[in-house]
Structures are given as C-alpha cells and as structure tokens.
Amino acid sequence: MKDLNLLYAFEALWRDRSVTVAAERLGLTQAAVSSALKRLRAEYDDPLFTLVGRKMEPTPLASELSPQLLDALAVVRKTREARVKFDPASARRVFTIRTRDIGEVVCLPQVSSALERIAPGIHLRTVFRPIADTLSGMANGQVDLALGFLPSLETGIHRRVLFMQNYVCAMRVGHPLAEGELTQDLFSRSDHLLVEYSGSGHLSLERALIDAGLRQRIKLRIPQYLSAPHFIIDSDLLWSVPAILAERLALHFPLVIKPHPLPLPEFEVALYWHDRYHRDPANKWLRELIADTCASSIGKRSAPALTPPRPPASV
Structure with missing residues (x-):
C-alpha cells in the first residue's frame, strides 16, 4: 500500500460502518472517502465493505486484514507522537x-x-x-x-478511577418509612425497585438483595436509572441507588434518602480505554x-x- 491515507480510510470505515460518518470524522468529503474505498478495493481485489441495510459491513477478507492494517496504523501514529500535538481549541x-x-x-x-x-x-x-x-x-x-x-x-x-461511591435507599416523601431509622428488618419487609444490567458491577447489588431474602420483594425491574423516580414517587417501593445520583435526582423529585441498611461495599466509578489508544x-x-x-x-x-x-x- 503506497498511500498511508488509505489506512486512515480503512480504519474509519471499519470503525464507523458508514461512508458519511467516516468522512465527517476524518474531515473529508464523502466523495474522497468513496474514492479511497475504491482504491482499497482495487488494492485487495475485494469489495472490503458492502452495504447491508444501512451499514457498510466488512467482508470476510476485511475482517481478516483488519488486525494487521489497524496495528500498522497504530505503529505509524506512534512514530508521529513526538511531533504531533493535539490542539483542542482548533480540533474538529x-x-x-x-x-x-x-x-x-x-x-x-x-x-x-x-x-x-x-x-x-x-x-x-x-x-x-x-x-x-x-x-x-x-x-x-x-x-x-x-x-x-x-x-x-x-x-x-487501562482504567482511571474518578471517585468512589456507595449505595443509599431512596423513597418518596410521605413514605411510611420516611421518618426514623431505616433498619434492615424494615427494609426486608418492604417492596423494592431494582435497576438491573448484568454487564456492570451493579450486579453485586442484586446478589446482596437476594442474599438478604428479598428475591420475592423485588416487585419491579427496569433497565434505566432515570425512569426510576417516576415509579418511586407514586408507590411505596424502595430503591437502592448510588448516592450521587440520588442526590442529583432529589433536586427534581420529592425523594427521601436514607443510609442503606445492608452492608454493601463501596464501588469505583472509572474511565476505561484500550491500550491501543x-x-x-x-x-x-x-x-x-x-x-x-x-x-x-x-x-x-x-x-x-x-x-x-x-x-x-x-x-
């Protein structure tokens, strides 16, 4: 491959699965990216990316080549790092x-x-x-x-920890448990809302609730945090929620926040990125x-x- 710009075009198409989006992120016209794809196809005698529905999906050959081509581009970038600086004020x-x-x-x-x-x-x-x-x-x-x-x-x-968090218990203003201490016994005899997603570390919260004998007390399971207050303010459900989110939402919803009665560990909120970048x-x-x-x-x-x-x- 004589033109290294074709590597950038391949990376963008592999990443974005769209000529339009790839052109936008490269700062080029769609015609320029289409021309680069045409040259790539001639170089490898293969379509490389074909339209499937609304996406440009890679062919088997493109999938086979991608590790080598992307690694080659990473090597090229490393040789330029000492001289190339990122200017956020002018970057697009x-x-x-x-x-x-x-x-x-x-x-x-x-x-x-x-x-x-x-x-x-x-x-x-x-x-x-x-x-x-x-x-x-x-x-x-x-x-x-x-x-x-x-x-x-x-x-x-890689990861960089931003801050540590703990769980609290949120309920509506006027809830029967809103006054006084929220004990583990009162907590265990109440019904609960759980925001669930098995791919995150918050799965440990569900395990803790189940270990406390609350499997049948989880009356509502939802996949998103921001819909939870709408259920809480119109019911007697209790919600185990990260403290910082409860505090933010309490500015907009009539919520009472209590220390969590279960011995739940703190957890980290972090940034993650791949070693390639x-x-x-x-x-x-x-x-x-x-x-x-x-x-x-x-x-x-x-x-x-x-x-x-x-x-x-x-x-």
Whole structure:
C-alpha cells in the first residue's frame, strides 16, 4: 500500500460502518472517502465493505486484514507522537463514550460545558453497549472511552478511577418509612425497585438483595436509572441507588434518602480505554479533561489515578 491515507480510510470505515460518518470524522468529503474505498478495493481485489441495510459491513477478507492494517496504523501514529500535538481549541471531531444514563447525568453535563469553552469544535456522542461489544468497540476505535462501574472490562484495558461511591435507599416523601431509622428488618419487609444490567458491577447489588431474602420483594425491574423516580414517587417501593445520583435526582423529585441498611461495599466509578489508544494525544486529552472536571464538580475522594492494562487471560 503506497498511500498511508488509505489506512486512515480503512480504519474509519471499519470503525464507523458508514461512508458519511467516516468522512465527517476524518474531515473529508464523502466523495474522497468513496474514492479511497475504491482504491482499497482495487488494492485487495475485494469489495472490503458492502452495504447491508444501512451499514457498510466488512467482508470476510476485511475482517481478516483488519488486525494487521489497524496495528500498522497504530505503529505509524506512534512514530508521529513526538511531533504531533493535539490542539483542542482548533480540533474538529466526535468522541464516543460508552456510558449509562447515570454517567450522562453525573459527569457529562460539566464536561460538555467545558468543551463549549475550550474546544468548541469537539462533540460528544454517548452509546450504551453490552460489555463484549464495548470491548471490541474500544479496540477498533468505535468507542473512545467507557465510563462507569465496569470491573468485567479486562484484556488490554487501562482504567482511571474518578471517585468512589456507595449505595443509599431512596423513597418518596410521605413514605411510611420516611421518618426514623431505616433498619434492615424494615427494609426486608418492604417492596423494592431494582435497576438491573448484568454487564456492570451493579450486579453485586442484586446478589446482596437476594442474599438478604428479598428475591420475592423485588416487585419491579427496569433497565434505566432515570425512569426510576417516576415509579418511586407514586408507590411505596424502595430503591437502592448510588448516592450521587440520588442526590442529583432529589433536586427534581420529592425523594427521601436514607443510609442503606445492608452492608454493601463501596464501588469505583472509572474511565476505561484500550491500550491501543493509551498514548493517543486526543484520547489522553479527553481523559484528563473528564478526570479534572469530575474532581472539581463532584469533590469525592479518588482512588489511585492509573492502573496498567490487565494482561490477556490464559487459555
């Protein structure tokens, strides 16, 4: 391959599965990306990407070539890192962050405000994917960062802990248990709402409730945090929820927040990124911005700032 720009085009198409989106993120016209794809097809005598529904899906040959081509581009980038600096004030690109609605509420509004001031050409996009898709997306560049409580992210992943959290119990104003101490006995005799998702570390909360004999007391299971208050304020359900989210929501909903009566451990809210982008100037800049913004806006005690990637599991 004589033109290294074709590597960038391949990476963008592999990541975005769209000529339009790839062109936008590369800062090129659709015609330029289409021309690059045409040259790639001639180079390998294969369509490489074909339209399936609304997406440009890779052919078997493209999937076979992708590790080598993406690694080659990573090597090229590393040779330029000493000379190329990321300028957020003039940059124009979209960063994709994998997070749940809790991350959007707790962390990203302040980050968005900071971007408006210091990097107006940078935009954020959030996605919510299963853990396996998150890991592959971070490896191929579809996802720049993941944000949340995701201890099951492993191979080749770095993490930076932003702050520690604990669970509290939320209920409506006027709830029969709103006055006085919420004991474990009263808690166990009440009905509960559970926000569930098996791919996150919050699965430990469900196990704790079940271990406390509350399996039949979980009357409502929902997949998203932000709909929970609408059920809580019109019922006698109790909701076990991260403290920082409960505090934010109590500003908008008539909620009473109590210390949790079960001995639940604290958990970490962290940023995660793939080793392939560990030294990428743009990715590093965004990580620092999010960490600094969270530190100033949340004011929670932080755990050690950086941990090395976990090695691949042996097979």
